[in-house]
Structure formats: C-alpha cells, structure tokens
Amino acid sequence: MNEIFQVTKSYRIAQRLSLRDFAEELNKNLVNTNVTYATVNRWEHEDNYYEPDMRLLFECIATYSDWRAEWARDCLQSMFPDLFLSGVVRVELPKAE
Numbered sequence: 001m002n003e004i005f006q007v008t009k010s011y012r013i014a015q016r017l018s019l020r021d022f023a024e025e026l027n028k029n030l031v032n033t034n035v036t037y038a039t040v041n042r043w044e045h046e047d048n049y050y051e052p053d054m055r056l057l058f059e060c061i062a063t064y065s066d067w068r069a070e071w072a073r074d075c076l077q078s079m080f081p082d083l084f085l086s087g088v089v090r091v092e093l094p095k096a097e
Contacts, residue, residue: 002078006078008071023035023037057072057076077091
C-alpha cells in the first residue's frame with residue numbers, strides 16, 4: 001500500500017505539474033479551499049507526515065471526474081487501508097465526460 005507522500009508525488013509527476021500547479025489544479029473548482037504549494041510539499045515529504053484534509057478529499061471526489069478524484073480516492077485508501085481491504089468502504093468515482 002502506498003503512503004500519502006508516494007500517492008501525491010506520483011500523481012503530480014504523472015500530470016507533469018509543479019507543486020504550485022498541482023495545488024492550483026486541486027483548488028480550481030472547489031469552494032473555500034486553499035491548497036498551497038507548501039501544503040503539497042508537506043504531503044510529499046516522508047519525514048514530515050501530513051495528510052490531506054478529509055473534507056478536501058471528499059470534495060475532490062464529488063467535484064472532479066479525472067485524476068484529481070483518483071488522487072483523492074487513493075489518498076483515502078492510503079489513510080484507511082483496512083476499511084478499503086475489508087470492503088466496508090468503497091469509493092465509486094464519477095464517470096469521465
């Protein structure tokens with residue numbers, strides 16, 4: 001199972017985004033959300049363990065139908081692996097348009 005820092009960094013690199021651009025893409029259509037490049041930087045550092053806010057993750061899943069929703073789902077799975085593995089929690093992402 002991947003850790004938050006691995007999940008976030010792999011998505012950011014796959015999308016070819018800087019820390020700042022990754023933050024801007026997360027904020028794009030969300031209300032009252034202010035993810036900064038410093039926040040993304042903290043998520044990516046193994047030695048300083050920070051997790052994204054669960055509200056942010058659920059908002060990404062509810063709002064986006066692209067890599068941002070997948071990133072949020074994978075972060076939740078990283079945070080709560082036992083719930084996902086047990087089948088108690090299942091996240092179905094919106095279909096891409």
